[in-house]
Amino acid sequence: MLWLKLHHSPGVVHIFFCLLPPAICQLSPLDLRPVPAYKCPALIQRRAIFLDRDGTLIEEKNYLRRPEDIAVFPGAARALRRLLAAGFKLFIVSNQSGVGRGLFTMQDVARIHTRLAALLARQGVHFQKIYVAPEAPDQHSRSRKPSPQFLFDARDEFGLRLEQCYFVGDKLSDLECGWNAGLKKCLLVRTGYGLQVEKSADPRLALAVVVDDLPAAADWILRECLK
Numbered sequence: 475m476l477w478l479k480l481h482h483s484p485g486v487v488h489i490f491f492c493l494l495p496p497a498i499c500q501l502s503p504l505d506l507r508p509v510p511a512y513k514c515p516a517l518i519q520r521r522a523i524f525l526d527r528d529g530t531l532i533e534e535k536n537y538l539r540r541p542e543d544i545a546v547f548p549g550a551a552r553a554l555r556r557l558l559a560a561g562f563k564l565f566i567v568s569n570q571s572g573v574g575r576g577l578f579t580m581q582d583v584a585r586i587h588t589r590l591a592a593l594l595a596r597q598g599v600h601f602q603k604i605y606v607a608p609e610a611p612d613q614h615s616r617s618r619k620p621s622p623q624f625l626f627d628a629r630d631e632f633g634l635r636l637e638q639c640y641f642v643g644d645k646l647s648d649l650e651c652g653w654n655a656g657l658k659k660c661l662l663v664r665t666g667y668g669l670q671v672e673k674s675a676d677p678r679l680a681l682a683v684v685v686d687d688l689p690a691a692a693d694w695i696l697r698e699c700l701k
């Protein structure tokens with residue numbers, strides 16, 4: 475009987491099951507109890523956290539234009555290390571309309587991201603990719619949030635399962651970007667513009683999870699994965 479045969483090689487069977495579609499992957503071959511997604515290697519390799527930059531990962535500086543002005547939020551690096559340890563890939567998705575408005579250039583943005591990546595790399599955090607939309611709101615843009623285009627690009631390049639991914643941001647456009655891409659959940663942090671957004675009581679917030687900051691977002695996501 476298939477069931478008894480499976481019982482004799484649980485490790486092999488577990489790997490086999492993880493290659494199956496997620497609905498099946500959730501089933502243990504031994505007792506049909508749900509296997510948490512975080513234990514399923516095939517899923518772990520394909521899930522990610524999309525992070526807004528200003529007001530979420532680093533302090534909102536109202537058109538940050540100098541690398542030396544970067545201020546990473548306290549606890550952010552540790553939170554991201556925990557998410558990496560749980561198997562999430564990390565991406566930054568940032569609108570930088572200051573470029574389109576002529577306040578600074580993409581070279582300035584690149585310098586900022588080089589320093590940001592170096593600061594966090596020293597603390598064990600590595601990003602797969604940093605996506606930047608440089609257009610001003612009134613300019614045509616393929617991928618400026620709330621467009622989900624960068625998330626689709628990441629899905630195609632890194633083989634992500636977007637329905638297993640999360641977005642963390644401080645604006646409604648961050649949440650909408652995630653919703654437009656069909657992510658599992660979008661989290662609003664109260665840092666940056668987040669508190670202001672929460673107070674707006676926009677009905678769309680009912681779809682979001684609201685947390686204090688990035689460390690709290692990591693706590694929520696990791697708890698969710700352990701269910």
Ligand SMILES: [Mg+2]
Pocket residue numbers: 526527528529530643644645666
């Ligand atoms: Mg922001």
